[in-house]
Amino acid sequence: MPRPLAEFVGRSTEILRLKEQLAPFGETPPSPLVIITRPPGVGKSALAAHVAHLAKDRFPDGQLYVNCRGAMPDLPALTPIDVLGRFLRALGVPPSAVPTDLDEAAAAWRSRLHDRRVLVVLDDAADLAQIRLLLAASLGNTLLVTSRETMSWGEDAVQLELARMSQAESATMLAKLAGADRISAYAGETARLVRLCDGLPLALRIAGARLASRPDWSVSALAARLSDEQTRLNELAVGDLAVRSSLAASHTALERGSRPVDRLAARTLSLLGLLHVPEVTAEAAGALLGVTSGEAEAALERLVDAYLLDRSGPGRYQLHDLIRLFAGELHPSDWREALIRALSYYAASTRLASHVSDPHRTQPAAPVDAVPHEVRTAEEARAWLREEEAVLSAAAVQALHSPDDTIARLGVNLTFGLQWRQERAYHMTEMKELNTLALRVSERLGDEAGALLAHDHIANALRLTGHTDEAVTHLRAGLELARRLGDAFSEMRTLGNLSSAYNSGERYEESLPWAELQLSLARSIGASVGVRYALLSMGYSHLGAGRPEEARETLHEALAEAEKAGDIGQEGVIRVALGEAHVDLEDPKQALPHLLRAREVFEANGYRIGKLRCLIALSRAYRMLEDPDRALSCVNEAVVCGGGLGHARWEQRLREERAAVDATQTAAPRPGSTTPAC
Structure with missing residues (x-):
């Protein structure tokens, strides 16, 4: 048996569980088969020893x-007859007599193990086929197996999936290797170092050894070196220990696998390293690989079984940081085509989902030649955009930073496809950042139409x-581009x-002339x-300038246009403004139907600012109707709805409305009263 590590730390729960299997209480025989699995570098062999x-x-x-050499790229794995032969010779069978x-x-x-009690450690087993014939040993003997593969066996097997080390265990390992005083003095930097090592004992051992050999290095100095993703795997090497070679062994084993799914899994890992997104689905991986989603799912699940990929949720997969960096180094020859396929899938899917979520909005993203994710209803489309938004934003950022013109254009397209989702969710920071990058790409490529849209979206966020x-500056630049291009709709x-x-x-009086110009041009080109x-904007201008009667007339005309077009999203916005106009005219009963309908629309489409504005107007209406309980309910809901939006003007109005509601509340609730729903 290999000697145990002198600096072995942690794993107390796992050790207790394994001891219960190997050395149970009393006369209970040990478990015949105990398997320790999980990713390379997680410390399986050290724990087994x-x-x-x-x-x-x-x-x-x-x-x-x-x-068993299941994951040694430079040596072939032992065959079952190799393993049996070694053990039989160790048990006293003369070499010439080994079958x-x-x-x-x-x-x-x-026969040799019958009526004996022997512990057999099979380290780094490739798969069950390699060790299957050893499993029939008589009761009282135990096979303790480590493997990078998931192994499914019968009722007599116990499988322990070894997780990455906890923060406390990791810090203890570093302290044993590099000195407790040195590690404890910089707790914050130690925590950072542990995160950069991804909780893998192999990486932590290497980091600790490097600190021990360099007493002049601080913990923060090593953490700084590991912070550079381009060189992190280079830094995680000392002597013959290296995270890269450990991961390479698993990848090579898949490449050399006898089954097609093994080889597809190896290719999948190399291509996943191209895509800088937090997680993928089988459908996205299928686009990346150029295969069906079913084939991609089989490859992804094979990587999960090999502990090179984790499930992050139902049908969703993610790479841990060090594996992601390793995968990024594989760089297959067809990387560009694969990346274009994946980005095209994301762009096409985003455009379709944005359209289905609200067919009445003009889609700024151009069509893309790719099979998109299918969404049939507005609810499905909004749910998909909500779930995928972080992935889509990351893919857009990656593409927008590419020097490749085709890839960069896909990044612009994907950015424009996210426009309506970001506005509804009030993700203004992301909208501004992505479209600022899109503007740079459009200007680099001489794409004035793209630059026009980017100016427009940046202005919207501002x-x-x-x-x-600042918003006006971008809009005036966009207006100049629209007129130069002769694009009347964009103008x-x-x-x-x-x-x-x-x-x-x-600045309502400054707003009105621009709305009137829009109305005139829209009518002349037939843009309903x-x-x-334009009618909505005119209504807002009149309302803000203290002319609620004029606002009401204009907004009723806008509402008729929206209802005629079936534009429910716009109808909700118009009804909020109409409700506010009726409240300003001290006619809360007329305001309520408009506001309640608008609230339904915003709850369905997720337009957060619209719902916040609507709830504040509802509270005002209920106060005028001397219904303070409903007013309070609306304000409370508005606080939840507006939480974290960061919209200074509407947050101020919410505070003012909250104060007004508090002032109307009686000192004690009426007997038996409850706060009704808003």
Whole structure:
């Protein structure tokens, strides 16, 4: 048996469980088969050696050990007859008498272990086929197996999936290797170092050894070196220990696998390293690989079985950091085609989902030649966009930073496809950052139409976060581009956005002329969406300027246009403004139907700012109707709805409305009263 590590730390729960299997209480025989699995570098072999030494007294007839070489890229894995031959010779069978026939060797193995108590450690087993014939040993003997593969066996097997080390265990390992004072003095940097090592004992041993050999290095110095993703795997090497070679062994084993799914899994890992997203689905992986989603799922599950990939949720998969860095180094020759396929899938899927979620919105993203994720209803489309948004944003950032023109254009397309989702969810920071990158790419490529859209989207993010003048600067640049391109629709849209920018900045008299210009142009080119948007903006301008009667007339005209078009999203926005106009006219009964309908629309489509504005108006209406309980319910819901939005103007109005509601509340609740739903 290999000696146990002198610096072995942690794993107390795992050790207790394994000892219960190898050395149970009383006369209970040990478990015949105990398997330790999980990813390369997680410490399976070290744990097996440690526990084997702790339990050796329960196996007085001997302990046998063999490295099965299941994941050694430079040496072939031992065959079943190789393993049996080594063990039979160790048990006293003369070399000349060791059977060469596999079945005869297995029979001799069973005979030699009959009525004995032997602990057999099979380290780094490739799979069950390699060790299957050893499993028929008589009761009282135990096979302790480590493997990078999931192994499914019968009722007599116990499988322990070894997790990455906890923060405390990792810090203890570093302290044993590099000195407790040195590690404890920099707790924050130690925690950072542990995260960079991904909780893998192999990486932690290497980091600790490097600190021990360099007493002039601080913990923060090593953490800084590991922070560079380009060189992290280079830094995690000392002597013959290296995280890269450990991971390479698993990848090579798949490449050399006898089954097609093994080889597809190896290719999948190399291609996943290209895609800088937090997680993937089988459908996205299928696009990346150029295979069906069913084939991709089989390859992903094979990587899960090999502990090179984790399930992050139902149908979703993610790479741990060090494995991701290793996969990124594999760089297959067809990387560009694969990346374009994946980005095209994301762009096409985003555009389709955005359209299905609200067919009345103009889609700024151009069509993409790829099979998209299928969504049939608005609810499905919104759910898909909500679940995938972080992935889509990451893919867009990656593409926008690419020097490759085709890939960068896909990044612009994907950015534009996210526009309506980001506005509804009020993800203004992401909208501004992505579209700023999209503007740079469009200008680099001489794409004035793309630059126009990017200016428009940046302005939208700026005006919704209270930066009116900056928004206007971008919109004027976009207006100039639209006129130079002779694009009347974009000119019309930009005029309306200029009106919205001034309305959002509470500069209502400046807003009105731009809305009137939009209305005139929209009617001349037959753009009904522009007509109703212009009427809405005019209504907002009148409302903000203290002319609620004029606002009401204009908004009723806008509502008729929206209902005629079946534009439910726009209908909700118009009804909020109409409700506010009726409240300003001290007619809360007329306001309520509009506001309640708008609330239903916003709950369905997830438009957060619209719902916040609607709830504040509802609270005002209920206060005017002397219904303080419903007003309070609306304010409470508005607090939840508006939490974390960061919209200064509406957060201020919410605070003012909350104060007004509090002032109307009686000192004590009426007997038997309850707060009704808003």
